Amino acid sequence: MALLPMGGLFSAVRMPEYLLTALSGGAEAACVDDFLAEALGGGPVICDPRFSRYYALVPADVSTTPHRMADTWHALGVSCLGRGSHLGVPRPDAVDSRRPSASYWSVPLNSAAMLCTPLMVARLIAAGRSCVDTEPEA
Template sequence: MHTAADRRLAVSHWLQSAHPSPEDVRREWSEPDGVALLPLGTLLSAVRIPYDLVDAIAACGHRQCANEVLDHTLDGGPVICDPRSRRYYALVPASAPRRLAPAAAVLARAGVECLSRGTYLGVPRVDALEMTTWQSYWAVPMPSPGELCEPQRVADLIAHGMRRLAAAEADA
């Protein structure tokens, strides 16, 4: 059995390994905002999801409630919240953008984008678990190294949010 601190350390090392210079990641995480830019497309990719889609599902208007909905819907898969840009980033396997490519046009209309090679993502240090300022934090922490969101669950979440938004617009 591993302690939470052991798991966070293992996740931290795994995330650092995505960068060609892990010491740069450690340095960036030690700065006041505690966010490091990690290249996507080798170990992991990300799906950028606007608050509106998640809020349509959560129907509560509070970040904590929305985070709980993400945790439940994505079965504990890791999600970063960026309150400044009002977006979530579901971390997915590096291959996910290829699998989601056929739906790219539909996703783009909803403000969703699959981020992969050639893109860097601001990743907060692993102990940033709540919004204390407008800095990014883990809405759903990475449970263990390499444990990412299942792309189909992310696609289902997005489809559900899109249906809810469309229904709300039709009612308005």
């Protein structure tokens, strides 16, 4: 694992697992991984199972763009990591979701030039919010 500074080559959008599980329709990591690969057009995503978080890698300037939904995102546990933040990035070959405590590539990085589209990430979060808002309380 390498600790990389955010905001230079790319930034990251941190999303809680519960939000993505609600969208994917399955609690298994492989189900969420497949869902993210399709929903984000193959853009790279890191999973940190220890803290139940996913990180979509986006262009570096995303974290400096004002988000009208920032308060809503924070309420969901979503945040943008940019300049001044660091992210632990797994080895390129760490793609196995069966290791319960090790970070891995939920959607592998195929090219440094191919990142998640910010609009697709925003739509994913909005859909997750809608899904979570409509979930019956237990």
